Amino acid sequence: MPSEIYLELSTTDPPFPLSPLDLLIFLPILAALGIAFGAPARVTAIAAAAANLAIVIALWVGFKGGSDFQYTASRLVLDSPRIAYAVGLDGLSLILVLLSALVTFCAVWIKAPDSVSAKLWFISCLLISAGAMGAFVTTDLFFIYAFHELALIPTFLMIGLYGHGGREIRLHAAWKITIYLGLGSLILLAGLVWLVLKASPAGALTFDVASLKAGALLLDAATQKSIFLTLFIGFGVLISLFPFHSWAAPAYAAAPTPIAMLHAGVLKKFGLYGLLRIAIPLLPLGASACQNIMLWLLLGNIILIGLVTISQKSLDQVLGHSSVMHMGYVFLGLAAGNEIGYAGAVLLMFAHGVSIALLFALSGDVRRLTGSVEMSRLGGLAKRAPLLGLLFGMAAMASLGLPGFANFAAEVMVFFSGFQDSHGLIGPVQLTTIFALWGVVISAVYMLRAYRKVFLGPPGELPAADPAPLTLSQKFPLFLLVAALLVVGFYPNLLLNLVKPVLHLFASH
Amino acid sequence: MPAYVLEIVTLSLGLLLLLAEAFIGPTKKRLIGYAAIVGLTITFGLLPFVCNCEGTTPFWSFYTADSLALFYKGIALLTTIIVLILSLDYAPVLERFVARAGGGPAIGEFFALPVFICTGMMWMASAKDLTSIFVSLELITIAFYVMVAYQRKNKLSLEAGTKYLVLGALSTGFLIYGIAWLFGVTGQTNLVAIKEALQVTEHKTAALFALSLILVGLSFKVAAVPFQFWVPDVYQGAASPVTAYLSVGSKSAGFIIGYRLLEPFLASANLQHTTVSLLVAIAGATLLVGNMAAIPQTNFKRLLAYSSISHAGFLLLALGSLPHNSQLSPIQVVSFYLATYLIMTLLAFAVLGVIARVKGSDDLSAFDGLSQRSPFLAFAMLISAISLAGVPLTAGFLGKFFVFTLAVDSGHTWPVVIAVIGAVAGFYYYFKIIRSMYWNVTTDTTPITLEPLTKATIVALMVAAIVFGVCPQVIMSLLK
Numbered sequence: 001m002p003s004e005i006y007l008e009l010s011t012t013d014p015p016f017p018l019s020p021l022d023l024l025i026f027l028p029i030l031a032a033l034g035i036a037f038g039a040p041a042r043v044t045a046i047a048a049a050a051a052n053l054a055i056v057i058a059l060w061v062g063f064k065g066g067s068d069f070q071y072t073a074s075r076l077v078l079d080s081p082r083i084a085y086a087v088g089l090d091g092l093s094l095i096l097v098l099l100s101a102l103v104t105f106c107a108v109w110i111k112a113p114d115s116v117s118a119k120l121w122f123i124s125c126l127l128i129s130a131g132a133m134g135a136f137v138t139t140d141l142f143f144i145y146a147f148h149e150l151a152l153i154p155t156f157l158m159i160g161l162y163g164h165g166g167r168e169i170r171l172h173a174a175w176k177i178t179i180y181l182g183l184g185s186l187i188l189l190a191g192l193v194w195l196v197l198k199a200s201p202a203g204a205l206t207f208d209v210a211s212l213k214a215g216a217l218l219l220d221a222a223t224q225k226s227i228f229l230t231l232f233i234g235f236g237v238l239i240s241l242f243p244f245h246s247w248a249a250p251a252y253a254a255a256p257t258p259i260a261m262l263h264a265g266v267l268k269k270f271g272l273y274g275l276l277r278i279a280i281p282l283l284p285l286g287a288s289a290c291q292n293i294m295l296w297l298l299l300g301n302i303i304l305i306g307l308v309t310i311s312q313k314s315l316d317q318v319l320g321h322s323s324v325m326h327m328g329y330v331f332l333g334l335a336a337g338n339e340i341g342y343a344g345a346v347l348l349m350f351a352h353g354v355s356i357a358l359l360f361a362l363s364g365d366v367r368r369l370t371g372s373v374e375m376s377r378l379g380g381l382a383k384r385a386p387l388l389g390l391l392f393g394m395a396a397m398a399s400l401g402l403p404g405f406a407n408f409a410a411e412v413m414v415f416f417s418g419f420q421d422s423h424g425l426i427g428p429v430q431l432t433t434i435f436a437l438w439g440v441v442i443s444a445v446y447m448l449r450a451y452r453k454v455f456l457g458p459p460g461e462l463p464a465a466d467p468a469p470l471t472l473s474q475k476f477p478l479f480l481l482v483a484a485l486l487v488v489g490f491y492p493n494l495l496l497n498l499v500k501p502v503l504h505l506f507a508s509h
Numbered sequence: 510m511p512a513y514v515l516e517i518v519t520l521s522l523g524l525l526l527l528l529a530e531a532f533i534g535p536t537k538k539r540l541i542g543y544a545a546i547v548g549l550t551i552t553f554g555l556l557p558f559v560c561n562c563e564g565t566t567p568f569w570s571f572y573t574a575d576s577l578a579l580f581y582k583g584i585a586l587l588t589t590i591i592v593l594i595l596s597l598d599y600a601p602v603l604e605r606f607v608a609r610a611g612g613g614p615a616i617g618e619f620f621a622l623p624v625f626i627c628t629g630m631m632w633m634a635s636a637k638d639l640t641s642i643f644v645s646l647e648l649i650t651i652a653f654y655v656m657v658a659y660q661r662k663n664k665l666s667l668e669a670g671t672k673y674l675v676l677g678a679l680s681t682g683f684l685i686y687g688i689a690w691l692f693g694v695t696g697q698t699n700l701v702a703i704k705e706a707l708q709v710t711e712h713k714t715a716a717l718f719a720l721s722l723i724l725v726g727l728s729f730k731v732a733a734v735p736f737q738f739w740v741p742d743v744y745q746g747a748a749s750p751v752t753a754y755l756s757v758g759s760k761s762a763g764f765i766i767g768y769r770l771l772e773p774f775l776a777s778a779n780l781q782h783t784t785v786s787l788l789v790a791i792a793g794a795t796l797l798v799g800n801m802a803a804i805p806q807t808n809f810k811r812l813l814a815y816s817s818i819s820h821a822g823f824l825l826l827a828l829g830s831l832p833h834n835s836q837l838s839p840i841q842v843v844s845f846y847l848a849t850y851l852i853m854t855l856l857a858f859a860v861l862g863v864i865a866r867v868k869g870s871d872d873l874s875a876f877d878g879l880s881q882r883s884p885f886l887a888f889a890m891l892i893s894a895i896s897l898a899g900v901p902l903t904a905g906f907l908g909k910f911f912v913f914t915l916a917v918d919s920g921h922t923w924p925v926v927i928a929v930i931g932a933v934a935g936f937y938y939y940f941k942i943i944r945s946m947y948w949n950v951t952t953d954t955t956p957i958t959l960e961p962l963t964k965a966t967i968v969a970l971m972v973a974a975i976v977f978g979v980c981p982q983v984i985m986s987l988l989k
Contacts, residue, residue: 077980080836081914085979142910146901153895156940160948171948175937182936186929189910193917197834205835 019073020055021087021137024097025147027052028104028130032123045108045122049101049129056094056101063094067501069139069210081196081205088139091498092346096136096266096273099350102484103265103357104129106477107258110361116162116256124154125258132266136273141192141207144277148238148270149185152178155255155263163254164316164367173254180247184237188274191230195282198223209278216282221289228286231279232294239271240324241331242300249320257364260316264323265357269349272330276342280334281506287337294335295432301328303435306442310449315363315373318450322399322443323356329414332436336417336429342503343496344413350495351398351406351488358395358481362388365474366454369467375453379460385467389455391478396447398485401440406488411440512559512574515552515582516631522548523624530617542597542620546590549627553586570699571641580844580987581634581765584851588758589627591855591966593620595750595862598963602866603748606660619659623754626652630762639688639698642766646684646730649762650677653755657747669746676729676739684726690719704773713779720774724787727770730763731821732814734794744814749865752810753858756817761847764824768840771828781831785919788829793924796822800931803938809861809871812938813854816897819931820850823912826924830915841988842911848984849896849904849977856893856970859963860886867957876942878951886957887946889967896974898939899932904977 031048035041064070069088076084089097104125112121127150134147156178163170199215200206219227233244240248248268252260280287302325309321330352333345365388366381367373382389398405401412418433470478488495526541526548533540561576563569596603596619604614629648636642654677658670692698694715695706710716728736744752774784799819806812827842861871863886868875880887896905909932916925959967977984 076982078982078985080985083981146906149901149906152900153891153943157943157947160944171944175940178936178940179933183929183933186932189913190917190925190929193910193914197914197918200834203834203836 016075017073019071019087020059021071021089022073023055024052024101024133024137025087025130027055028126028133032126032130035119035123035126041118041122042108042111045126046105048126049105049108052129052133053101053105056097059089060094060098063089063091063498065091065498065501067091067505072139074140081200081207083142083207084140085138085143086140086208087137089137091500091502092273092276093136094498095346095350095495096269097133099269099353100129100132100136100266102480103261103353104132106357106361106481107261109473109477110258110364111473113162120157121162121256121258124158125262127151127154128259128262128267132262132270135270139209141196141209141212141278144209144274145185145189145192148267151263151267152181152185155251155259155267158259159251159255162256164256164373165254169250170254173250177247177251180237180244184234184244186234187230187237188234191227191234192278194230195227195278198227199282209282213282217284219283219285221285224283224286225289226286228279228283228290229293231283232275232290235271235274235279236297237271238274239268239327239330240301241271241327242297242304242324245301245305245324248324249317252320252323252360253314253316257360257367260320260360260364261357264320264360265353268323268327269353272327272334272345272349275334276346280342284506291335291337292428294331295428298328298331298335299432299435301325301331302439303442306439306446309446310442312446313375315366315375315378315450315454316360318375318446319356319359319363322359322446323352325439325443326352326356326399328436328439329411332433333414333417335432336414336420338417338420339500339503340413340420341417343499344410344417346499346503347406347488347492347495348410348414351410351485354481354484354488355395355398355405355407358478358485359392359399361478361481362392362395365470365478366392370463372462375450377461378454379457380455381460381463382455384459384463385469387470387475391482392455393451394482394485396451398489400443400447404489405485406492407485409489409492510555510558510560511564512561512579512582512635513568513572515555515559516628516635518552518555519549519586519624519628519631522552523621523628526621526624527618530621533617535614538614538617538620539597539600541617542593542600545620545624546593546597549586549590549593549624553583553590556583556586570701571638572635573637574635576987576989577765577840577844578635581761582631583987584761584848585627585630585634585758588754588761588851588855589623589630591859591970592623592750592754592758594962594966595753595855595859596620596623596748598859598960599748599750599862599866603660606663606666608662619656622652622656626656626754626758630758633762634765636766637700637769639692639700639703642769643685643688646762646766647681649759650681653677653751653759656751656754657743659751660748663746665746666748667746669743672739672746673743680726680729680736683722683729687719687722687724687726690715690722694719700769700773704776707773707777707780710777710779716774716780717783720771720780720784720787723770724791727763727767728791731760731767731824732795732818733791733821733825734798734818737795737798737818737821740818741811741814744817745808745810745871749810749858749862749871752813753855753862756813756858757851757854760817760821760824761851764828764843764847767828768843775831785829785831788825789921789924792822792825792829793927794822795819795825796924796927796931800934800938804934806938807873809864809873809876809942812873812942813857813861816935816938817854819935820846820897822931823909823928826916826921826928827912830919830921832915832918833920835914835918837911837915839915841985842908842915844988845911845981845984846908849908849974852970852973852977853893853896853903853905856889856967856974857897859967859970860890860893863957863959863963873941873945874949876945877949878954879946881951881954883957885964886959886967889971890946891943892971892974894939894942896978898935902975902978904974904981907978907981
């Protein structure tokens, strides 16, 4: 008897349950506060990011597999309608949390230029990271949405204050990204509210994704389609889906290096995460009804933006556009609507996040060493900075899908998924896949062209003298990102095994 | 303790302060301000001990003490306390504009009048009879006429005072005419009785005419389209603390009587549909005008004036909602929104007051490079701006979020579209303030010093803007 009583007592939840996942959100925020009150900026930021990376790896080691949320804790902030600050980790969010922690660590490792306020610089990086972490580990629609928006203000401030290019260019880019993302978020909000109102159990509005699922699956196809379309446009703006993409390339080209790494590498994945976490599993009928729209738009991303990328004249613009273009492949995986497609999409989210962060870091180095990223002014850099040339070459190859890098495994899965359910027929998905394959050629053209102009050929007008070789500290984040691409490239199951059980659940609808 | 004790205490405080004003030396007039703050803080402290029960004497047919009334009494007291703190900070500017030959500047009444306005707002929160509504409204409005025109050597202030007086009187005329028609239709002045009478009334057209006149009067008070045109001029001309008071106090008072007056119409099956359509149409127009006109503003007070108009649009949209399945009631959302609006608007005015005192200007360009001069003030203004814009994890977001929820639930598709467009425009014009403070540079980098009381107020408002953005439960449970 006494043991039973003890058991009962121990299973009652404490009034304010805690989870290690809270640390992931609050460590960066606390570090940012510390910096605001005078702690040494870069050291504090690196310490917080390193601690977060260590925590994520520890959580990964302790992760038990399966499709359930782990490390959960839920704290009610409003009882009616029911909103809870609830956190939890499943395979899908684990992969994105890993990506966030890795890219944040590399982004804050990079030294801030001497001309800027290091305080504001590192506080902004940490807040963006906290927002991304919060969006990926919370399981309540309200907080998923709210945390993502936390990144909006630091991004706006940093691009406007410390962006590249003339004052007009960076102000324009900062406004554009803010207004676009603001609009996208509000459309998304309208969609989420609609979903909550339609799918909540009778008389008890809730924002908990798991509780909404049962109600959402019962909705008729027409309602599902309307809600899905609203969510899709909202998330689509955040992902730079064609034709809502025009904010992305100028913003990334103008953004300071760590902001471009964090935004293109991590934050932009939020929209895709939202589709995979909310829109597709909760509204499967809506997703299949919108398949054709998705296919058309993603071709816009892959083919149109791909061609636009070829004509770019500066390295940053090439990278910015290429990041828009590659979103098309992730969409293709999602649109295919089968388990391989989803898995490929998730893997590509990770691979693209790492490779684009690496590319922006390298392009930041090119800018620092030569003073420009205009391709017409550069040339023969590989001879003068061999390591930079090698690393950029690897990153470029990764980005266009060379076997051995994570991107290859992911893109192959996405292309296979197009033919998974074809039964020998050529339908819209298969046709789109065939067109999308040409995107690989396009990306080879612009990546190799950029590489040739900047790193090969006769020496350009810049740099005037041989640049100083990279120091160990400057190499470190680059090596880390390359290593991540190679490890996942050689053994993609490292990540795929985590996410398969989750995807298996909703691919079966 | 019955609720009316609060009004008695506040009114006595106001009278005492006016009396004391005659005996206080010309250089010590600020003592009145401190005394008012202490007195009102004590009254605020009495609030939890007030019983929200009603008696049976005839008095209680004029006066209600429901939880809503108590909530708005709290809002009135808090607003007044903060406005008085801002006024003390603003006193040097005020003294310049009211100086007179021989004897010191007459600023004593400036600290006593808000106490009367506060009494009026508290009484109005409880008013449930057309007569008590009207009398309390006039107590507020007449005191505001004086406050707006107080800086008598400032032309802008006089212009604002005249405009406010003329248009205020006009709107009162409309309101009283509407009240007369409503009395004519129902034969009652008590709102509970009016509610019953409207359920069965045969005079639908006459009732709707009364409704339109009342809406005109209310639109003036809460700054709704098409009766919003006085707002930018009056906001710009009045002293910053008065503008803050108008913006928060006058608006919340307008919405509580708006709710009390409209509730009978919304409850009547016959009139409900038209009332909702009217409210939603006004809300849509207000959202559109407020947000679009705010975009090109370069004066901070005019910007906040248009922002105040756009917030009135959101509030009206909530008031005009008939939710199907959300557990939020329109008045709950309106009240929550007003509480958060109080926090972020007063925060903005607190920073503006300091800037106006230091720089002598309330143009947006006065904020240039504020992050260099005072990172603290810049951060406070940043919090206020993102909260006004409705960025999540701030109180302002939750207010907008609840309004969206109600409007989507009521099937108001078009107003929601307009509200989304308005909110995006809001991102632009509120971020313009952030741009000034962080992107623009200034040559003047002398640090700004703050009075401890002002600094404490700003910190408290900042913390509140974030805490209520994450834990709305505290406010919502007061509104059950």
